[in-house]
Amino acid sequence: MKIITMQRPNSYSNAYIIGISFVSALGGYLFGFDFSVIAGALPFLKVQFQLNAWWEGFLTGSLALGCIIGCLVAGNLADRYGRRPGLMTAALIFTVSSLGMALAPSLTSFVIARFAAGIGVGMASMLSPMYIAEVSPAAVRGRNVAINQLTIVLGILITNLVNYTLADNGQEAWRWMFGLGAVPSLLFFIGVLWLPESPRWLIKAGRQQKAEAILQKIGGHSFAANSYNEIKASLSGSTKQSYKAVFAKGVRPAVFIGIALAVFQQFCGINVVFNYTSKIFESVGANLDLQLFETISIGIVNLLFTLLAMWQVDKLGRRPLMLMGSLSLSILYVVLALLLRNQASTGVVSVFVLLAIASYATSLAPVTWVLIAEIFPNKVRGLATSIAVVSLWAAYFILAFTFPILAEKLGTYGPFWLYAGICLLGFFFIRSKVKETKGKTLEELESFIAH
Template structure:
């Protein structure tokens, strides 16, 4: 059904965006499943704080591998085949992981699952950004974050329901990842290829068909004309080109934002909620119940972010997130040090601030600030930096918490948020409502 007021086929764009964003659901699932599984894994495999950190960080190590391959595969063979490969990898690894007989095999399986997650986390927002029109691109890319938080919430609920299933409850928790990955694989098979990639590959007729379906013939002709105008200025797609003088300023911004999204620290609340709330005296049932509350708050504020990202703009939301988290972390650290249950409320508030700012907007910016000729590779490098930062974060937290108390890391994260605030203020340009072609024109000088 064509949207008469805007000229865009809104239903089709939404359908395509949601299917592609199922890659985000896989991210959310594997991200959250470890929080529920850790108490059982500790009992089954005698995890100490180092193995706890390694088991959590292994996902990120696999994601880094996935990111390296994702951009090159997507630039060479198309966004759609690369997304299908990501879904297949996750499907198989989830099934095998459920039968792990030892901690090393479990960690290796989780690492392989991370390859699929890393590919999907790179390609889903990239694909959506190339499909969506400028005026709704922020909301459409934020759908990827919505599916991430849905994955987190649903997984937390399932983990809670499985809590009394015995010592092997973790096997059901991780094995159920095969279900969303099967739906994702089937859905991606239906998706059209990115019209911008088709134009880059010289498939003009196929690109026009997709563009006409998205926004009509006038929109299709406009995109093709802008694409042709940029071809004379294109850099050959390669990782060397990503680090060229023309692209490097955007790359540094993208990588820094990606690293900041992780080192801001919020993901320790998602991944180690049971450890954090145990330190203030919560029972195991209450610990798992808190993960559900975290998922609900995360979902509500992500929906709010989708409503605001194309209204308030990218930069104001990013500044709100950095500044708000810095304040809330200091309060949370004080309460955790006092072993006060009130820390649960300030940490939930932190989740809300993050969910409506740094979480979705970082993905939006990473997906839209790079030139088309190297976009796949550049997004890969940025997301690779994101996963490296995540691995560092989740590996170090159990060690810091064990030796210095669960409150100490939050003082560190508050300092990182202050530094992030000033970086965003000085270096991030507003891209709200600007077409990808115009962003590229402004960011990359002619050669």
């Protein structure tokens, strides 16, 4: 019988692990920037390009169409050349697309640039959490992958603060909102130059000595030896994988759960609050200044409760947080729909919007990414992750595209009845299908998830 020696979490090189996790997670910051900058810029873009409900939804959702392409490219790139080259490519795309949106002379050129930005977001949204999961010991993996969500919400908050500051600079303020994204993009690229390659990818590529050196730097000789043997065993008999292998019998349960969780994270509806804050609060009489101020409140609450999730994800576990989040969102959406329908005061609506953000930030937002990064086998992790994240972005496009149209036909409150029902269904799915993964190595999870 094989005995695996477990090290105490404090025997790891925590400073090194957190350092490389934060650098990788800067991709999450840029994800947060491109995701949230539209909320502050949309009132200006509606005037600049004379947007109707259809174009408002398409312009917002065009980011997701690029994300789908980015995920497909990143999955193949990550498995063929490594995680690090993919992160570098994403950083360069972020830089070019930020400048492209800022300088766009027409609606068509703006949508093309936002689509390109989506390619970078899609690559980073897949590669950053996957990379962090692969370099993190099991005892701290949930916390470290949640760092990616922390940088996403920091990106959202800082972008909202910048948008609010720039809003008084005239009708061209939106150009500065987008153009400033080039600065963190370049910082991300410089940081990635310092990152080591994922030891799991190096072993898969036959570069054992380099992998062992990185594993020793992460956790010492004992950790490196144990990790190397487990990874090597999990890759035994692996060959170049195709999408057909991702849907093989032994992998299919994990892929199904990953896709379902990814789609649910979007169809739960919270991202309409992030993207259409101005539209929601305009419906209850808020002026532009108050609309933009609400984006800051949302960003602050999102940050605080993401920190709470990072503290609890390796203590309470993934499953309890997901169950709590889905059920509480369902209840809060019912209340929010009633408040919007009855034209409640801005302050009351704000309270329940912020409660919904808090619930999401402690559950579906970070934990979905943690689970997607954990549950797929080493042999097909890159391709399987890309499929799950493609599904997530396809769902986001549908959500972002349809909200303005549904709000125009049903009233701003109408879509929230639908989101409440979806969250209730998500609660029952998680309760019946999702297993707890905290504390297990990625290799141990392969057989655990399959059964």
